[in-house]
Amino acid sequence: MGFTVTSFNVNGIRAARRRGFDDWLADRSPDVVGLQELRCPASEVGEFRGYSAAVDVGSIPGRNGVALLTRHEPAAVRSWAAVPPKARGLGAYSDHGRYIEVDLADRPLTVACLYLPKGGLPAHLQRPGGMRAEMDGGAKYKRKMAFLAGFARELDRNRLAAARAGRDFTLIGDLNVAHVEHDVTNWRAARKMEGFLPEEREWFSSLLSPRRLVDVVRQTHGDQPGPLTWWSWAGESFSKDVGWRVDHQLASPALARRAEAVWVDKEPSPDARLSDHAPLSVRYRD
Template sequence: MLRVATFNVNGIRATQKRGFTDWLDERDCDVVALQEVRCPVPMLPDGVFGQYHLSYDAGQLAGRNGVAILTREQPLDVRSWGAGALVRAPGDAHVELREEGELDALARELKAFTTEGRYLEVDLADKPLTVASLYLPKGGLPAELQADGKNGRDKPDGGAKYQRKMRFLKGFARHLTKARRTAAAQGREFLVMGDFNIAHTEHDIKNWKGNLKSEGFLPEERAWLDEILSPRTLVDVVRRLHPDEDGPYSWWSWMGQAFVKDSGWRIDYHFATPKLAKLATSGGTDRAETYEARMSDHAPVVVDYDF
């Protein structure tokens, strides 16, 4: 059995204080993908990752982004888009820098994101599996849907954040195809996990009618997920396990009664190659029992694979 989790921690230092290390010990995962680690390597809390090997692209934006993958054994290979990945063994203060692959091979739309700590990919040493951790840009609204900024939302930007996200989506679709095919050529399955910042269907957001013109649930964003998912390419593993349910949601606002009322969004995913997806035996969201027990505004999404 292979237990795999993805978790947007929204700052590892804050999440550790709320019980991250205890969760990590109790869940006993084999692989954990993390997003929004938001911590320079020298400031990572001591012992926060226990006995796991750490692969980490912190990016170059102070206090923002950062993706990591925790594994039982040191991966065979580690690949990032930017200034390389930092690789550290359990209890080892030494950090090894693994250089990234040729940037010429990266989709041109993604080259503007290479220093932001948004994507990391590893080849497991003990399983024929390539695992990726993604933090996809949140984006914004197209210009025609933006208000005057007086309603407390982001100030109008002429659709700049929206256009930036759409460029990322265009390039990342090609990147996924290439990564999946590269893994297959090496006899490996492929699994990309993380915070995609898009709710796919009406089952993936509590108040879907009220969010039809909200970033993260725009028709063009949802159509992009339609394009990358199929029975022959990548499969939404948790939705396959829970085909007709609302949720299980993975993100709730810190504000108001969103968490108490379970008014959430499902935006954190396991997207797996079809053979691997069929091996998933159980999975869902580790939703905290109370608001006070939350580690992050996201919850871990954990899946067991008979792999």
């Protein structure tokens, strides 16, 4: 039978539920679901039928928030709110609701869920009137790069802790970085956009190694365009399938070897969208 792990940036769990998230969950029935951008207080997250939910909504009203849904109550839950990150540069994010991980009770696997900051452009790429956000002298870019550096160290620590405990490890979530050209429809133009800057892509490459973590989506999908996971709400990006893959699943080598299928649940029409992202799933052999 195998088991399925899904990552889904819901862009507001209350809005996603109004659009049909619970029907999607009941129909697809993945074994583990990582959610990002809950964007609501803990009291309004609600329950998920058939799942135990580990949640960290953070302290910033209407922002961030992550959760991991599992079929059985986890053997252990660790969020940055409860166990602050040790890597330098991450302490300021401990109450932002960006990271949570669980040890599954029914198999030797640690699942981590991350919502990584979007960031911005470095100062030399910012142009008046040429940006969606206000010019900030590269402040958001610098914060993101510091986060990336710190998180790489934190990720190594957590991955190794799982290995010492005899557990496989997978990191899932919205990493707000597209890694290779196949991950962006208009990749040439994207080279000067946040999320596809050369230094962001280099950071992503540094996480990957046959002995450390494997991009199981790219491994399984192959060296071909997609699978895309995000499309702008604006214009006809969704209908024309012009988007990005910023949602990822990275797995420890032994787990990666058991990946047998990957898919994105892209809705049939713009009106049926649950979020500006679509769920990204990987099925593993038992």
